[in-house]
Structure formats: C-alpha cells, structure tokens
Amino acid sequence: MDVLPYERSRASFSVEKLEKIITKSNAKVIEQFAPLFDEPVFHNQEEDILLSYEDHFKKSIERVSRSFEIIRENPEFMIAHMKQKIQMETFFDHNGIFLHFSMFLNYLKSQANKEQLRYWNAEARQGNFIGAYAQTELGHGSNVRGLETLATLDLKNKEYEIHSPTLTSLKWWPTGMYACTHAMVFAQLIINGENKGLHGFMVQLRQPDGSLMPGVELGEIGPKLNFSSNNIGYCRFTNVRIPMNRLFSKYSKVIETTGEYIAAPRSLSKFRYISMMLARTSIVRIAYKMCAKACTIAIRYSAVRLQGFKNKSSGSSEEHYVLDYKMQQYRLFKGLAYSYCLLWNARYIHSYIKGIQNRLEDGDNSAADDLPELHATLSGLKATATVTAHDNIEEARKCCGGQGFLMSSGIAKLSPDFAEWVTVEGEQVILSLQCARFLLKAVKQVQSKSSTLTETVRYIGETQSDKNKNINVITPSGILSLLKMRARNLAWRLTEQYDQQKGGDKDEALNQCAVIAVKASTAHVQQFMIENNFKAINSFFTDDLAIHTIMMKLLMLHGLQLISENAGDFVGIGSDVFLTSKVLSTVESRINRLMDEIRPDAVSLVDSFGFVDTELKSTIGKYDGNVYEAIVNEASKNPLNNKNNNGKMIGWETYSKVLNLEFLKKTAKEQTQRAVSKM
Ligand SMILES: Cc1cc2nc3c(=O)[nH]c(=O)nc-3n(C[C@H](O)[C@H](O)[C@H](O)COP(=O)(O)OP(=O)(O)OC[C@H]3O[C@@H](n4cnc5c(N)ncnc54)[C@H](O)[C@@H]3O)c2cc1C
Numbered sequence: 149m150d151v152l153p154y155e156r157s158r159a160s161f162s163v164e165k166l167e168k169i170i171t172k173s174n175a176k177v178i179e180q181f182a183p184l185f186d187e188p189v190f191h192n193q194e195e196d197i198l199l200s201y202e203d204h205f206k207k208s209i210e211r212v213s214r215s216f217e218i219i220r221e222n223p224e225f226m227i228a229h230m231k232q233k234i235q236m237e238t239f240f241d242h243n244g245i246f247l248h249f250s251m252f253l254n255y256l257k258s259q260a261n262k263e264q265l266r267y268w269n270a271e272a273r274q275g276n277f278i279g280a281y282a283q284t285e286l287g288h289g290s291n292v293r294g295l296e297t298l299a300t301l302d303l304k305n306k307e308y309e310i311h312s313p314t315l316t317s318l319k320w321w322p323t324g325m326y327a328c329t330h331a332m333v334f335a336q337l338i339i340n341g342e343n344k345g346l347h348g349f350m351v352q353l354r355q356p357d358g359s360l361m362p363g364v365e366l367g368e369i370g371p372k373l374n375f376s377s378n379n380i381g382y383c384r385f386t387n388v389r390i391p392m393n394r395l396f397s398k399y400s401k402v403i404e405t406t407g408e409y410i411a412a413p414r415s416l417s418k419f420r421y422i423s424m425m426l427a428r429t430s431i432v433r434i435a436y437k438m439c440a441k442a443c444t445i446a447i448r449y450s451a452v453r454l455q456g457f458k459n460k461s462s463g464s465s466e467e468h469y470v471l472d473y474k475m476q477q478y479r480l481f482k483g484l485a486y487s488y489c490l491l492w493n494a495r496y497i498h499s500y501i502k503g504i505q506n507r508l509e510d511g512d513n514s515a516a517d518d519l520p521e522l523h524a525t526l527s528g529l530k531a532t533a534t535v536t537a538h539d540n541i542e543e544a545r546k547c548c549g550g551q552g553f554l555m556s557s558g559i560a561k562l563s564p565d566f567a568e569w570v571t572v573e574g575e576q577v578i579l580s581l582q583c584a585r586f587l588l589k590a591v592k593q594v595q596s597k598s599s600t601l602t603e604t605v606r607y608i609g610e611t612q613s614d615k616n617k618n619i620n621v622i623t624p625s626g627i628l629s630l631l632k633m634r635a636r637n638l639a640w641r642l643t644e645q646y647d648q649q650k651g652g653d654k655d656e657a658l659n660q661c662a663v664i665a666v667k668a669s670t671a672h673v674q675q676f677m678i679e680n681n682f683k684a685i686n687s688f689f690t691d692d693l694a695i696h697t698i699m700m701k702l703l704m705l706h707g708l709q710l711i712s713e714n715a716g717d718f719v720g721i722g723s724d725v726f727l728t729s730k731v732l733s734t735v736e737s738r739i740n741r742l743m744d745e746i747r748p749d750a751v752s753l754v755d756s757f758g759f760v761d762t763e764l765k766s767t768i769g770k771y772d773g774n775v776y777e778a779i780v781n782e783a784s785k786n787p788l789n790n791k792n793n794n795g796k797m798i799g800w801e802t803y804s805k806v807l808n809l810e811f812l813k814k815t816a817k818e819q820t821q822r823a824v825s826k827m
Pocket of ligand 1: 281282284290320321322324571572577578
C-alpha cells in the first residue's frame with residue numbers, strides 16, 4: 149500500500165481549499181515561472197555544499213546576476229516578484245544580496261528626503277547598484293548608542309569624513325556587504341566637536357572596476373553557522389570623504405550653508421511605528437514558513453518511516469510508523485500547531501495594522517491610540533515567535549533521527565538557516581525587555597487607576613474572581629482565560645520584584661529582575677498569539693466547519709501544551725488557584741486525545757502549507773514519500789564515491805603507506821562473491 153496516498157485519503161477537510169487560503173495558489177505561480185530558471189546555472193543546487201567557500205560564492209554571484217537579467221527580461225515576473233507573489237529563494241539561495249531590495253530600499257524610502265529619493269531610488273529599485281545596511285560594529289550591536297564610527301562635518305569643503313577610529317568600530321555583520329557597491333552606514337554625527345547622535349549616510353564602497361574606494365577596507369567575515377552564507381561583510385573607513393548630501397535627511401538635517409543641525413521631532417511618528425510593526429510581522433511570516441517547512445519534511449518522513457516491531461511476543465515482523473508513536477506526535481504536532489498559529493497571527497496582525505493605517509490616512513487620529521502598546525507587544529512577539537519557531541524547527545530535525553543530520557534531508561539546513569532571525573533585527577532579550585517595560589507600565593496604570601488600559605494589555609487590570617473557578621480548561625476560551633491568568637500573574641510578580649529594587653536607575657532595576665521580565669513578556673505574547681489565532685479562525689473559517697474544527701484542535705493543542713509545560717507559572721495566583729493536579733491531568737489527557745484526533749489529518753495538514761518539492765529541497769520530505777531512493781540517489785553524487793576504478797578510495801596512495809598491504813592481500817583471498825545467477 150502506498151503510505152502517503154492512504155494518509156491523504158484520511159483527511160477530515162478539503163486540503164485543496166485550505167491550501168488555496170494559505171498559499172493563494174503559490175504552487176501555480178511557481179509552476180508558471182519555474183521554466184525561467186531552468187538553466188544550467190540554477191541546476192544541481194543541492195550539490196553546492198560540496199563546493200569550496202570561494203566557488204560557492206562565485207556560483208551565487210552567477211545566479212544572482214542571471215536572476216537580475218531574468219527579472220529585466222520578464223516584466224510579468226518582475227511584477228509578481230515586486231508584489232511578493234513569488235520569492236527569489238524559491239528558485240535559488242540569493243546569499244544576502246536581496247537584502248538590498250528589502251531592508252536597504254525600505255530604509256532609503258523612509259529616511260531619504262525628496263531630493264535624495266530622486267537621486268537614488270530609481271537606480272536602487274532597478275538594482276543598478278547594490279546597498280547593504282551597515283549598522284552593527286565589531287564592538288557593539290544591541291547597544292546602538294555605543295556605535296563608534298564617526299561622521300565629522302567639514303563645512304568648508306561641504307563634506308563629511310567617515311572614519312573608523314578603533315578596531316571595535318569596524319562595521320561587522322552587514323548582510324550582503326561583501327558583494328555590494330554602497331552601504332547605508334550608521335555613524336555618530338560630529339559638528340564642531342559636538343556629537344549629534346547616530347545618523348545614516350550613503351557611502352560608496354566599490355569602484356566601477358570592483359576594487360575598493362579610497363579609504364575603504366572591505367572583506368567577508370568568514371564561515372558561519374549556515375554554510376551557504378558567505379556574503380556578510382566587515383568594513384573599515386579611513387578618512388573617507390563624502391558630500392554633505394549623503395546624510396539621509398528626511399527627519400533631521402544639517403543646513404549646507406551654515407552647518408546648523410536641525411533635529412528630528414522627538415516622538416516616533418505614527419507612520420514609523422507602523423512600518424516597524426509591519427517589518428516585525430513579516431519576520432513572523434518568515435518564522436511560519438521555516439517552521440512549516442520543517443514540519444512538512446518531518447511529518448511526511450515520520451509517516452513513511454517504519455521502526456519498531458508491533459507485536460514483539462508474536463514474532464510478527466510488522467513495524468510501527470514512527471508518526472504513530474505518542475512522543476513523536478507530541479513533538480511534531482507541537483510544531484505543526486505552532487506553524488499554524490504563526491501563520492494566522494501574521495495574517496491577522498497584518499490586516500489589523502493595515503486597518504489602522506487606513507483609518508489614519510482617513511484622518512482618524514484616534515486609531516493611533518493603541519500603537520505604542522501594540523508596538524511593544526510586537527517587539528515581544530518577534531522575540532518569542534523566532535525563538536519558539538527555531539526550537540520547533542530543531543525539534544522537527546531531531547525527530548528525523550539520523551536522516552535529520554543529512555544535508556540532503558533539507559531539514560538539517562533549516563535550523564542553522566533560521567537561527568539568524570532570533571538575533572537580527574532585534575535580539576531576543578533586548579526585545580523581550582522592551583515588551584516587559586510596557587507590562588510594568590500597564591500594572592502601574594492599574595495600581596494608580598490613572599487611565600484605562602489599551603486592548604492588548606487590558607487583561608492585566610482584570611481581577612481574579614470566583615468565576616475563574618468555573619473555567620473549562622478544555623475549551624478554547626477556557627484555555628485563553630488560563631493563559632491570560634498566567635500572563636497577568638507574571639506581570640504582577642515582575643512589578644513586585646521591580647519595585648523592590650533600590651536606587652533610581654530604571655534599566656538596572658529591570659536588569660535585576662530580567663529573568664521574570666522575559667518570562668512575563670513571553671507569557672504576554674503567548675496569550676496574545678492564542679487570542680489572535682482564535683479570532684483569525686473565527687473570522688476566516690465560519691463557512692467551513694471541517695477546516696474550522698481541525699484549526700481549533702490545533703489551537704487547543706498549542707494552548708494546552710503551553711499550560712502543561714509552564715504549570716509552575718500559575719503558582720502564586722492565590723487561594724482560587726485551580727491548576728491543581730486534578731486539572732493538570734485533565735489537561736494532559738486532553739492533549740493525548742487531541743493527538744489521536746489530529747493524527748489522521750497530519751499529512752494533509754502539512755500538504756496544505758503548499759510547499760512544492762523544489763522549495764523543500766528534501767530527499768525525505770518529498771510529496772511522493774519515496775525517501776530511500778532519493779537519499780541513495782543523492783549520496784551517489786558525492787565526489788568521494790568514485791565510480792571509476794572499482795570504487796578506489798580517494799587518497800588511497802597516501803593512506804596505503806600506513807597499512808599492511810600484505811595482510812590485506814591475505815584476508816582478501818579469504819573472501820569472494822558468489823556468482824550472481826542470471827535470471
Ligand atoms: C546572520 C546575521 C546577519 C546580520 N545582518 C546584519 C545587517 O545586515 N546589518 C547590521 O547592521 N547588522 C546585522 N547583523 C547584526 C545583528 O543585528 C546583531 O548581531 C544583533 O543586533 C545583536 O547584537 P550583537 O551581536 O552585538 O550582540 P550583543 O548585543 O553583544 O549580545 C550578546 C548577548 O548579550 C545580551 N545583552 C546585550 N545587551 C543587553 C542588555 N541591555 N540587557 C540584557 N542582555 C543584553 C544579549 O541578550 C545577548 O545574549 C547580523 C547578524 C547576524 C547573525
């Protein structure tokens with residue numbers, strides 16, 4: 149019996165319908181444009197790992213360059229790409245260069261004044277020059293104010309001098325920087341000896357012949373956790389002179405004639421809040437995609453992998469599919485449920501923010517009231533979502549046993565590839581502490597009864613009442629109530645610990661209770677995500693009971709796993725604590741039942757993510773489930789597997805010098821091959 153077709157026949161819902169909602173016909177779009185990339189340079193990408201660091205880099209430059217031409221030759225593809233209907237990484241690993249089209253362009257659009265936009269934007273959009281985002285330095289990352297690169301105004305010559313005064317001031321980590329021509333460089337602006345703070349400057353790094361501009365030392369920082377990343381740069385500036393109009397001046401500016409500095413308005417504009425929030429939401433979407441890919445590979449593989457005899461005593465040779473083992477289900481369905489939670493959150497929050505944006509554009513300023521709180525919650529969300537997605541990706545990899553260690557599995561690469569998202573664009577602890585500050589503020593507001601709380605933190609002001617005793621822990625709303633209770637408990641415990649700190653420095657006080665602060669932020673985000681997930685299912689699937697039901701099951705599984713794994717967080721809630729051992733065993737047995745209920749839909753739930761084989765790049769997660777053929781086929785491409793000369797080992801000439809060849813001759817004589825009978 150073909151295993152995966154059987155698994156697919158058991159679906160309780162329409163995969164086609166769910167897949168359409170999730171991918172918006174992604175497979176069809178890929179099918180439409182894939183022929184554009186059917187050229188030798190894009191072939192055999194799975195063999196990249198066998199290339200040297202330098203050859204791999206050259207290959208990625210060849211692919212990127214050809215992709216630029218493909219985009220320019222095919223306007224339809226260009227539009228689909230610009231509208232984000234199709235991503236370049238579907239066809240090849242762009243090795244950081246496309247950061248130019250995201251972070252660099254976004255920054256340009258949000259920080260350049262009209263004149264600067266006119267000069268740079270069209271060329272940048274065409275990819276006629278390539279820019280990196282150079283903020284982090286060797287000595288400072290999270291502490292942005294501690295960055296040391298200097299931009300000193302020379303009013304007489306109408307120039308800034310960009311200079312790296314110390315070893316620690318070298319720009320270090322900018323993605324795509326080795327293969328870029330320009331960079332958005334962040335430096336301390338010095339005018340008449342006075343530091344005006346950190347500002348962004350456009351600095352050219354390479355000349356038209358590919359060599360470096362005067363005063364620029366640029367390099368690549370070396371092998372990283374993910375082997376395919378070999379285009380992350382470092383840069384030292386030695387008295388580099390740039391014209392005054394290279395300071396991005398949409399908000400703050402320096403008057404060219406007098407050198408007078410005009411600071412940006414102090415408060416973050418509503419629109420900047422929104423663009424930062426949308427950027428965070430897009431990271432949640434990346435987390436979804438990577439987590440869902442890992443689950444697709446691991447669940448398909450677990451559905452076909454046999455291991456362990458069913459009935460040992462009877463001597464039967466029938467084996468269990470590993471997906472039928474309870475622990476395998478616990479680990480993989482956890483990632484599956486989390487993938488869906490990330491997806492619905494990204495969708496729900498995106499449309500919510502867009503709604504606020506529309507209202508603001510229509511002149512309804514009250515729409516911005518919730519933005520600071522929502523922004524803080526989304527900081528915590530970026531941290532929690534990326535950390536948890538990474539945990540789930542790695543867990544899914546481990547669930548594939550030895551094959552999960554093999555690069556051709558496609559899953560081994562996902563974990564190191566995703567790892568960077570936990571750190572970039574806001575390190576996990578820094579963002580969680582940012583979110584915790586808002587929780588502290590919310591508790592203070594409740595304590596002082598000064599103002600009403602905004603929606604995302606309203607639960608913090610709710611009191612623990614008798615009605616809590618009647619919460620039904622196995623319903624979605626009961627689970628949400630419990631998670632809110634846990635988050636509230638942690639927010640108040642954080643405040644208690646924070647208030648006990650002596651001395652006036654708020655950051656140091658928060659540092660002293662950072663452990664509970666990060667916990668409180670995580671709990672706040674988790675209840676927020678469950679609530680959004682709940683709202684999203686109820687608004688997206690009212691007309692499809694079957695999809696609604698399975699989505700609710702995943703939501704409940706995720707919520708109940710959170711409760712059971714964090715039961716200690718309920719300690720201290722008071723005399724009406726009802727997370728007793730009895731309630732906990734209800735939670736645990738419901739988790740067990742949910743795993744049984746989700747099991748028949750498992751393969752269909754990952755099919756619904758809609759990844760095509762060319763995206764998964766996996767021997768063990770292919771749609772047809774023919775894993776063993778694929779693994780062996782991939783191994784046969786290994787250059788060590790010398791097919792000529794009767795498989796003579798590479799390097800034998802050296803190796804043989806330390807072996808006793810006479811002994812090998814003797815033992816070889818003792819072993820023969822039985823003649824293979826002709827059929
Ligand atoms: C793959 C990759 C790509 C990147 N791409 C870019 C890019 O394109 N452009 C760019 O400018 N940068 C880039 N970065 C840099 C990235 O933004 C920084 O690594 C990140 O901001 C963290 O800074 P850091 O490395 O200095 O870590 P640190 O700030 O030194 O953190 C080290 C540890 O100290 C802790 N810590 C630090 N400060 C505090 C605090 N105040 N309170 C509590 N704990 C604290 C952190 O939690 C962490 O555990 C990239 C990094 C990676 C890994």
